[in-house]
Amino acid sequence: MVTDLAAFGLVASGMYMTREGLVAQAGFEARRVAKRPAIPRKLFGGALAGMGLGLGAAMPGAWAEAGLIGAAGMVLHQIAFGLDPWRDKRPDGVDGFQQDRAQRMIDEAEGNLQAMQQAIARLGDRRLTGRVMGFDASVRQLFDRLRDNPGGLGSARRYLGVYLQGARDATVRFADLYVVTGDGAARAAYEAFMDDLQRDFAARADRLLDGDRDALDVEMSVLRDRLAREGLTGAATRLAPEDRPALQSQEAQTLDDLLRMPFPGQKTPRD
Template sequence: MSQRFGGRFSPDAQPGTRQGVSLPPTPRHPHEGRPKWITLAATPFLLGAFFQGATGMVTDLAAFGLVASGMVLTREGLVAQATYAARRVAKRPAIPRKLFGGVLAGIGLGLGAAEPGVWAEAGLIGMAGLALHQVSFGLDPWRDKTAAGVDSFQQDRAQRMIDEAEGHLDQMRDAIARSGDRRLVARVAMFDASVRHLFDRVRDNPAGLASARRYLGVYLMGARDATIRFADLYARTQDQKARRDYEVFLDDLEKDFIARADRLMDGDRDALDVEMSVLRDRLAREGLTGAATRVDPAERPALQSAEAQTLDDLLRTPFPGQKVPRD
């Protein structure tokens, strides 16, 4: 029986599972698969379009196209929302894709239900579709997420640097796609995931931009230039030695990017240790250390009495050594 190829550079390999590297999983919205079912439910518009006159055919095809386009936008909005929710610091999506997707789907439903003389009813159906879409998928994020104590100016600088670095990654993917080799394309995709792990760390800790600037700028530009030159050479010559050298180059560079991301995370841990140490010292100076305020459970008096018949009697039961006031 044939077996599926599953080597270290398999196109189906998950990013971050090679060489013991552990990257966070890609965020996924729980409703990300629902839009395709709505598109499937709109197929009667597509199938019935070819059994009508010209006007009915164009109307039903347009209705199906609008619903399908709306669901594509909705799915992109769900992906953007999952990414937004997974980050501690994030910008709101520039385009409210879920809202636009709901509007397109509502127009498509209204157009598909339109008949001469019943335009008002068709409009109501479209509005109902939009309302149901918003109830099912929710609204797009409308506010930026910021962390306490993070300067907005530093955050904007970090985001601009990340945007430039993402442009370098896009050029790398476009260049390696010209090679026509699926394994190389998948290898660059794994490197892409490692670099985006560093992006997330810089977003969470914009103060670490100074230490990551070379990685987001000089090193990533060098990786882009090397990928462009290799892709052009490999497409002409299929040089296997150049391919091995390029793969080793990506391995070394990927390790450096992951190590830098880990150091940024260690910096967050060090900051947490400092905050806890300062708080412990302050409590100690005020005589409110945990040892002073902690009570041994064995020394607590038991709230029980053989004479207590009600909850009020139990609450009036004196503790050992407590003086009972006389009436």
Template sequence: MARSFLDSLLGNNLADPPARPALPPTPRHPHEGRPKWITFAATPFLLGAFFQGATGMVTDLAAFGLVASGMWMTREGLVAQAAFEARRVAKRPAIPRKLFGGILGAVGIGIGAAEPGALAEAGLIGAAGLALHQLSFGLDPWRDKSRDGVDSFQQDRAQRMIEEAEGHLDQMRDAIARTGDRRLQARVGMFEATVRHLFDRVRDNPAGLGSARRYLGVYLMGARDATIRFADLYAATGDVAARQAYEGFLDDLEKDFIARSDRLLDGDRDALDIEMSVLRERLAREGLTGAATRVTPDDRPALQSHEAQTLDDLLKMPFPGQKTPRD
């Protein structure tokens, strides 16, 4: 019965998965690995905490925890910045993670360096740490990125739709994690990357949201519901046939999402061709196309004389109508 349900839902297509086109690589910030080294440098606070009194132990543990938390938030800020810079249209991060990470790290360093009667020096050390953090990792993006000629209302509507679709993907990921099968989790991750590629196309072209609305709404909700039911069934029975049907379903749905992304990209190409053709027509009406004045190699007059074999011979030849010394 479960198999018949999945067959009817998934279209009973168990063919070999098609070759998947290469998706854009995940954007990565060049400094994304640096925060872990700062956390590693703060380990003396952690190791030395257990060889002190109660006050020193709590102080050093708090210092290490604040530094580690700040570096984790800094790394999240670098990831968000890389994704922001990779998109042509993007909202600035809602939380300035790098700034908050620098503040947490600076407070941690200041607490770790604090001594009785030396609070001013500890504050200076923390301020220096914050300044070095900002110099090393930079500031968070503070302005939204948008395309010229695109209505902000369309961008906001597309972003809200994408956020709802992100929730469907999160539920799919949580459901498939219950199976405990890493291969299935990786397969859902590949499908998630394909869907995010469509997200990027919609962000770049919010006017195409109307054609992609079904994919971000109805189809993705159907994929979520099918994933939840499959995860419950497979976790209880381990049905191999149901697994094959589910993987075939993901293959078919992935092809549809890729095709929709390509159509949105083709729409951008069509718009570019229209703009170029309109500009060519306008230049042609004004006589500025350059076609009439451009001289091609076939239009150049050929040399009629075979006497000019070198550049010097060519320069010595008289121009048409010019008299020679013999004349």
């Protein structure tokens, strides 16, 4: 019985690790820029499940067969659920050092968001909880913009550091006050504060996106100027298709006429 319970515990632990690995992989694939999971959960889940199957099938004098069953279970687990992501997803041309700095800043900011959610959850107010979740969505939009453009960390550092820490402290103090007094004026002031803060974070995310567009316009403008200086953009290439003159030939108007034309040096029947 103890052996069977241990086997069940191993299999259950493997399924838990596999579920966590699938959740981590879904988050990894949903982002254009992401770091690989620090722990290969699906791999560990397959190993635990294989060990559980082998232990459950173990019998005196049949250890080799039990090992084969466990190995087969592990292989089938990996075939069914796949492997964990092994490489980071980075866009081309992005500095890895800048990307790591931005990710560390995002990790610290996510801790502040979790502290805000935990503080407001103590009130048990669905409206306030939804208000904080709306602010959380705006901040995570800024996270996504920063992952795509880590060069904007300098302009977003104050938002992810000072402003977000201030929002966390204000939320904790409001929760401590409201749970005791239920002050409606304090609640109205807090909701107005969150509205203003959410608009500011959304505007910062939009400005990061506009910065990407400006960089693209600059690159295209520089490329056009360079091509013009090198003489690769003539007047004919700037004409619209309908403005370009049609090709005309007095000797060949159709493909058959063109094929019947003599090559240079070839004698015709008249010659």
